[in-house]
Amino acid sequence: GNSVTQMEGPVTLSEEAFLTINCTYTATGYPSLFWYVQYPGEGLQLLLKATKADDKGSNKGFEATYRKETTSFHLEKGSVQVSDSAVYFCALSEATDSWGKFQFGAGTQVVVTP
Amino acid sequence: KAGVTQTPRYLIKTRGQQVTLSCSPISGHRSVSWYQQTPGQGLQFLFEYFSETQRNKGNFPGRFSGRQFSNSRSEMNVSTLELGDSALYLCASTNGQGGYEQYFGPGTRLTVT
Numbered sequence: 001g002n003s004v005t006q007m008e009g010p011v012t013l014s015e016e017a018f019l020t021i022n023c024t025y026t027a028t029g030y031p032s033l034f035w036y037v038q039y040p041g042e043g044l045q046l047l048l049k050a051t052k053a054d055d056k057g058s059n060k061g062f063e064a065t066y067r068k069e070t071t072s073f074h075l076e077k078g079s080v081q082v083s084d085s086a087v088y089f090c091a092l093s094e095a096t097d098s099w100g101k102f103q104f105g106a107g108t109q110v111v112v113t114p
Numbered sequence: 115k116a117g118v119t120q121t122p123r124y125l126i127k128t129r130g131q132q133v134t135l136s137c138s139p140i141s142g143h144r145s146v147s148w149y150q151q152t153p154g155q156g157l158q159f160l161f162e163y164f165s166e167t168q169r170n171k172g173n174f175p176g177r178f179s180g181r182q183f184s185n186s187r188s189e190m191n192v193s194t195l196e197l198g199d200s201a202l203y204l205c206a207s208t209n210g211q212g213g214y215e216q217y218f219g220p221g222t223r224l225t226v227t
Binding site: 032034036042043044045046049089093100101102103104105106107 | 149163164169215216
């Protein structure tokens with residue numbers, strides 16, 4: 001079956017540091033890939049997505065590239081801010097009749113200190 | 115456009131009781147999915163409804179059920195509550211377009227005592 005593996009947290013960084021969160025996946029077909037962010041006490045917000053190989057998703061300074069050859073979708077940001085402190089989830093969805101069923105990684109907590 | 119709404123936001127129940135949670139998707143979205151989020155198990159898929167039909171189901175016992183109405187609003191029900199059902203229950207909707215991203219509600223925090 002499908003699965004998503006993320007690096008474990010927490011990841012603690014100083015403000016303006018470079019952030020990378022690794023995500024690899026296993027899928028039978030050609031999934032769409034997503035990064036979601038969850039702030040304390042809230043639901044998940046879509047951060048970015050990529051729907052096919054070599055696509056790069058980007059939003060709010062975050063980027064991730066869909067690498068089919070390495071089955072990866074690593075999240076990066078060049079200069080983090082304290083407001084980026086949150087839990088980040090990598091997820092996939094197969095573009096079949098199961099597109100309402102997402103497979104999520106375990107989540108990576110990011111803590112950015114001033 | 116209004117986002118996904120969930121009611122109630124917080125709920126405290128006793129073991130053995132049952133509970134019904136409600137979710138209103140984004141207008142025009144026909145697919146509604148439910149997830150359970152706990153510190154130990156993370157985000158686990160419960161089920162998905164599309165046009166009033168359950169299309170996918172996760173690995174949860176039969177105590178967990180759901181339905182979808184003709185206006186796409188959805189409810190999930192948990193009967194005979196157990197302590198382990200304490201969790202954040204998230205609802206998400208999608209219209210199946212543009213890469214199928216799901217939009218999440220704020221969740222219902224269920225505490226079973």
